[in-house]
Amino acid sequence: QDGQNRTLGNWTQHSIQYKVVSALLVSVICAVGIVGNVMVVLVVLTTKHMRTPTNCYLVSLAAADLMVLTAAGLPNITESVCGSWVYGYAGCLCITYLQYLGINASSCSITAFTVERYIAICHPIKAQFLCTLSRAKKIILAVWLLTSLYCVMWFYLSDTHQVAYEDATVVMCAYKVSRNLYLPIYFLDFGIFFVVPLVLATVLYGLIARILFLNPLPAADGKQGAKTVPRSCKNSSRTSSTTAASRRQVTKMLAVVVILFALLWMPYRTLVVVNSLLEKAYLDNWFLLFCRSCIYLNSAINPIIYNAMSQKFRAAFKKLCGCRPNTWAGQIVNWVHWRPCNSGAQTVEMNNWIRITLGGKPGSIF
Numbered sequence: 001q002d003g004q005n006r007t008l009g010n011w012t013q014h015s016i017q018y019k020v021v022s023a024l025l026v027s028v029i030c031a032v033g034i035v036g037n038v039m040v041v042l043v044v045l046t047t048k049h050m051r052t053p054t055n056c057y058l059v060s061l062a063a064a065d066l067m068v069l070t071a072a073g074l075p076n077i078t079e080s081v082c083g084s085w086v087y088g089y090a091g092c093l094c095i096t097y098l099q100y101l102g103i104n105a106s107s108c109s110i111t112a113f114t115v116e117r118y119i120a121i122c123h124p125i126k127a128q129f130l131c132t133l134s135r136a137k138k139i140i141l142a143v144w145l146l147t148s149l150y151c152v153m154w155f156y157l158s159d160t161h162q163v164a165y166e167d168a169t170v171v172m173c174a175y176k177v178s179r180n181l182y183l184p185i186y187f188l189d190f191g192i193f194f195v196v197p198l199v200l201a202t203v204l205y206g207l208i209a210r211i212l213f214l215n216p217l218p219a220a221d222g223k224q225g226a227k228t229v230p231r232s233c234k235n236s237s238r239t240s241s242t243t244a245a246s247r248r249q250v251t252k253m254l255a256v257v258v259i260l261f262a263l264l265w266m267p268y269r270t271l272v273v274v275n276s277l278l279e280k281a282y283l284d285n286w287f288l289l290f291c292r293s294c295i296y297l298n299s300a301i302n303p304i305i306y307n308a309m310s311q312k313f314r315a316a317f318k319k320l321c322g323c324r325p326n327t328w329a330g331q332i333v334n335w336v337h338w339r340p341c342n343s344g345a346q347t348v349e350m351n352n353w354i355r356i357t358l359g360g361k362p363g364s365i366f
Helices: 016-046 053-082 088-122 124-130 133-157 179-212 223-228 231-277 285-309 311-320
Strands: 158-164 169-175
Touching: 016 053, 016 285, 016 311, 053 088, 053 133, 053 231, 053 285, 088 124, 088 133, 088 158, 088 169, 088 179, 088 231, 133 158, 133 179, 179 231, 231 285, 285 311
Parallel strands: none
Antiparallel strands: 158 169
């Protein structure tokens, strides 16, 4: 779109089928995504044990996804139904800015938690002072500040223009510059916020997998070990095994988030690249709806993944909704202070405080 006024033939509105399907599909995705991402933000902010560096990056991702759903998804509903832009010039500038800000911030948030997982798993000693909560907050602040400044250009690249038909005049929110000038900007954005994060994620998750999935977990028990290893050392081994299994589960969950990010963005990214090579762009309404729905689904599906693959998130979601799992009705607080076993001094100083509350009365966790 070159942003210039022009007169065409009669204006053809979207079919009733397209309007109904588009409005219902996008509305459902946006509703589920908005509720889910708000819940992610709330459970992390209100639950103390959920405030980890990784979860801070997930809060940043949830905020970015909320921005995409509200700035891209909801306006798409009105545009599909009405067939024209209804939010005016200021709305065009602000909504376009927020769309790209949410998209770019989500990509940077994914990159941030990927790097954090790599350091935490592959360089655990460095992680003690690199992967901290305060550092995560500073990185998130830097991500949003830099992406906010980067996306300022869309205030100058977006504009409203009128398309004059013989029987109607339609207002559109489109790009101010011509297609030839827009393509270098798009490919720059495409490289920085899609290609680079995916290449980096592929390399880092490959290195993480080599550490987590190729190294065997330490044995927690065994007949021979039961005879020769003190109980305290077996407890230590069992704790180490549990920690490794937990890290595997978190890494699997985050890897799924990255894979879905790549797959759900691929149709739209591919369409834009192909259209840049064609003289006449392919703009079938149903295929465009499919591409846009994939983008909105990418912003809506992450909370579902957390609920399906993370026991902590699932329990926190249930608690936020006022539900209590059948096997849990309270909390377990463990405090362990121990010194590693060795041949010279097989002693362990351990103070365990376990508080189990089941409906206000003592109970068992099993």
